[in-house]
Amino acid sequence: QKEVEQNSGPLSVPEGAIASLNCTYSDRGSQSFFWYRQYSGKSPELIMFIYSNGDKEDGRFTAQLNKASQYVSLLIRDSQPSDSATYLCAVRNSWGKLQFGAGTQVVVTP
């Protein structure tokens, strides 16, 4: 079982719609959760982090965390073509190491 799992996609989203990305993790002791965006050939850039159960909103992005279900998600509202990228879920596990999922490719179609 992988420590962090994501659907690889591609997730095709019409421009202006909501993109919903999911991530599950195996280590119940994990304390912090991150969403990164990675464009092809570039390094990851942080979009959001979340530590507490519930929702956290930042602009068009909303992260949701449910520790009981070991589930974290990212919603992208009003999707734009520039949002087309691979989105990486990362979890800092109980050993303090940041573990990455394989990433979900998002394609926003005009």
Added chain:
Amino acid sequence: GAVVSQHPSRVICKSGTSVKIECRSLDFQATTMFWYRQFPKQSLMLMATSNEGSKATYEQGVEKDKFLINHASLTLSTLTVTSAHPEDSSFYICSALPGTSSSYNEQFFGPGTRLTVL
């Protein structure tokens, strides 16, 4: 936000040669730096954790004699790929943790180094 630089951004070398990659935190001190490797269409895989002034901790399956890591100061860590072979061709990315490491600290990533071994 904090800035991490990597040099070089791209390197092509012949098989059997060694390549050094530098990772610098430009506006903060990083007690801990991390080295990742990413193959095409795959996620980032942690290779090693580098702490200033001490030996690096390598992940399982990563050869410490092949991937030499030096973290000589609070702003610089280097990764040397010794006797590189074509299978070492990958995207190498470093990241840095500012100050005292805790579970809630954000890691800042460098822009990555594309290594191609012919």
